[in-house]
Amino acid sequence: MASGISANKLELLQIADAVAREKGIEMDIVLSAMADAIQKAAKARYGQENDIRVDIDPKTGETKLLRVVTVVELVENDDTEISLAIAQRDNPDAQLGDEVIDELPPVEFGRIATQAAKQVIVQRVREAERERQYEEFKDRVGEIISGVVKRVEYGNAVLDLGRSEAVVRRDNLIPREVFRPGDRIRAYIQNVRREQRGPQVILSRTDPAFMSKLFMQEVPEIYDGVIEVRAVARDPGSRAKIGVISNDPGIDPVGACVGMRGSRVQAVVNELQGEKVDIIPWSPDPAAFIVNALAPAEVTKVVLDEDVQRIEVVVPDEQLSLAIGRRGQNVRLASQLTGWDIDIMTEAQESERRQTEFTERTALFMEALDVDEMIAQLLASEGFATVEEVAFVPIEEITYIEGFDEETAQEIQDRARDYLDRENEKLDAQRKEMGVADELAGLEGLTPAMLVRLGENDIKSLEDFAGCVTDDLTGWFETVERRRVRQEGILDGFDVSAEEAENMIMAARVEAGWITQEELDQQRAEEAQRAADEAAAAALEEAGETAGAATTAEAQAEAAFSKNTQSVPAEDAETTPSAE
Numbered sequence: 160m161a162s163g164i165s166a167n168k169l170e171l172l173q174i175a176d177a178v179a180r181e182k183g184i185e186m187d188i189v190l191s192a193m194a195d196a197i198q199k200a201a202k203a204r205y206g207q208e209n210d211i212r213v214d215i216d217p218k219t220g221e222t223k224l225l226r227v228v229t230v231v232e233l234v235e236n237d238d239t240e241i242s243l244a245i246a247q248r249d250n251p252d253a254q255l256g257d258e259v260i261d262e263l264p265p266v267e268f269g270r271i272a273t274q275a276a277k278q279v280i281v282q283r284v285r286e287a288e289r290e291r292q293y294e295e296f297k298d299r300v301g302e303i304i305s306g307v308v309k310r311v312e313y314g315n316a317v318l319d320l321g322r323s324e325a326v327v328r329r330d331n332l333i334p335r336e337v338f339r340p341g342d343r344i345r346a347y348i349q350n351v352r353r354e355q356r357g358p359q360v361i362l363s364r365t366d367p368a369f370m371s372k373l374f375m376q377e378v379p380e381i382y383d384g385v386i387e388v389r390a391v392a393r394d395p396g397s398r399a400k401i402g403v404i405s406n407d408p409g410i411d412p413v414g415a416c417v418g419m420r421g422s423r424v425q426a427v428v429n430e431l432q433g434e435k436v437d438i439i440p441w442s443p444d445p446a447a448f449i450v451n452a453l454a455p456a457e458v459t460k461v462v463l464d465e466d467v468q469r470i471e472v473v474v475p476d477e478q479l480s481l482a483i484g485r486r487g488q489n490v491r492l493a494s495q496l497t498g499w500d501i502d503i504m505t506e507a508q509e510s511e512r513r514q515t516e517f518t519e520r521t522a523l524f525m526e527a528l529d530v531d532e533m534i535a536q537l538l539a540s541e542g543f544a545t546v547e548e549v550a551f552v553p554i555e556e557i558t559y560i561e562g563f564d565e566e567t568a569q570e571i572q573d574r575a576r577d578y579l580d581r582e583n584e585k586l587d588a589q590r591k592e593m594g595v596a597d598e599l600a601g602l603e604g605l606t607p608a609m610l611v612r613l614g615e616n617d618i619k620s621l622e623d624f625a626g627c628v629t630d631d632l633t634g635w636f637e638t639v640e641r642r643r644v645r646q647e648g649i650l651d652g653f654d655v656s657a658e659e660a661e662n663m664i665m666a667a668r669v670e671a672g673w674i675t676q677e678e679l680d681q682q683r684a685e686e687a688q689r690a691a692d693e694a695a696a697a698a699l700e701e702a703g704e705t706a707g708a709a710t711t712a713e714a715q716a717e718a719a720f721s722k723n724t725q726s727v728p729a730e731d732a733e734t735t736p737s738a739e
Contacts, residue, residue: 190215192283197222205263210239224263230255289359292323296351296360303372304362308342317358318344325360333364333396333432345430347372364431367391370399373430377423378416380405386412389441392495396434400452400492402441413438437492445499446470452493456482459506466656467634467645469500476505500645520544527578528571537562538571550575583607595619602670604663609653616649625667632660 194213201211201224210227228241230253246253253259306318306325314329316338327346338344346362347369353359363369371388380386381403390402405412416438417424424436442448449470450458460473474482482503483490494501504512517539524535527546541560543549549557550572557568586607590600593614598621600610618624633655634648650660668674 187217188283188287190217192287195283197224201263208236208239211263224265226261226263228259228261230257230259289354293351293353293359295323296348300348300351301368301372302348303345303369303376304348305343305345306362308338308340308344310340311338316344318346318362320360323360324358325362326358327362327364331361331363331365333434335396336364336432365393365395367393367399370401370427370431370436373427374401374416374423377418377426380410380412380415385410386415387441390496390498392492393434394488394492396432398435398437398488398492399431400437400439400496402439402448402452402496404441413440439496445497449493449497449499449501452496453482453489453501453503456489458482460509466654467500467651468498468636469502469645471502471504471509473504473506473509476507479503479505516544524549528574530571530574534571546575546578550579586611590614593619596621598670599624599667602663602667604659604666606653609650609655612649612653618649621667621671625664625671625673627664629657629661629664632664633657 194215197213198211201213202209205211205226212225212227214223214225215221228239230243230246231240232243232255234240234242241259243253243255246257246259250259304320304325306320309317309319309324311317314332316327316332318325318327325346325348327344331346331349332338344364346364347366348360349363349366350361351359352361368391370393371391374388375381378386381388385407386403386405388401388403391399392401393399401416403412403416405415415423424438428434428436437454439448439451439454442451445465446461446463449472450461453472453474456474456478458472458474462471464470472482481489484492490501490503517536520539520543521532521535523546524530524538524543525532528535528549537560538549543552554565554568554572557563557571558565563571583606587600587610590607590610593611595610595614596619599605599613599619600607602621602624605613613619613624618627627649630648632648632650634651635646637644637646648660665674665679669676669679
């Protein structure tokens, strides 16, 4: 059946309006798609070289097919150009460069032309629909949304959001979670991106932020900003830990999140298919926060290494399995929550390690300082760990040891320095043999042992060292299977901080001529100013939040005082920090 562009005008507008409403796009876009389809059919009829345009009146539905040619002095293409002389026959005012527009008769749509036009319209409408979906959801990343499962493809749940589709990929579903078409589920908008095909809205039920948003919905104090969720760690479907802090000293953050008889946390647990939730008081003190995060295990001692964000935790022997958790779950979640690597040992293991270290240090001092076992043990028991410490501490720290006079202390320090000189000579010879440049050896802060380590890692010139970044020297963290894994740096074991490493690298770049000292000083001044500005802004923001929380608490207290309320039974007020 053939149809022409002179077809029922009202019907054309009705079809365009219906498509626009169904797809949730502007009617102008549908009319533009129709115009493109008609243009494609017209070019097939009149020739592809012709400049053919289609004009559809959005009010009346009247459609015009127009052929446009340009006025030129010498015609080279009859399809798109017209001579000035011919143009002036119809319009004496015509000039070079003007466009002459002629209306063409309606074109009949055969079966092939109709199919091609349909494909153009469908493609344009689909593109407009996908653009609308993207614009609608691009600013909603981080929200929780509810949808109905439309279909399940290879384990991925495709949700109907009304006028849009979203997908929860299989790895973003909670383990053992099964959905069927028609099920209504809630999920976290993790990402929105432009795609040529398939859903553009990516949802997740395993993202830690999903749990944070669920608590915000269930706990009014979090929504109001009185309580903050500072960290979340999840083993989806099994267990989770969430760190919270209150901006109002009068409100217990753990109790508020648990709710009366656990009602608030239980609502979150039910949404997450029974995932157990430990609610942890957040603390700015890493040691305190880590101790809290390892609950319910008891911690007797912690040793922090802030340079590499690593902590050793000592627990009673009978608490080891509780601290580690089933298949390491408890310590793994605590590490994710705090951002620190956590090593757990028992009191017996720590005692054995300390005894081993004491024995090793005693043997080191006996050999290096040529002293008897008693003197070596005294040095080790006073906390000296290396020959360097003995050689360069103020002499008073040695004379302070019972039985050591100043002469003995001086002799011990002289022997320590002689030993280090001999060791450094050996290391320097090894450095030269490896081809590590003298100019690199002259860089302040690098010891002979460090230079040998650099040579072993093929860093042998000043330019090689200048090309390093801080992480190359001090190590860095990577996330592997949702765990923070530390990668060792070249200078691990030399107690080099990130700041010291950066200073040495920048000094090498100055020496190598990559940057001048003046430029470096200016850069550091700008960084210091930027850090000061950020600190000042953070202080102002914190002051504002504190004032806001105080005002909120004041208003709540006033409302509670003025309202005649019944007392809550004591058993109803009990809370628990963990939902099983």
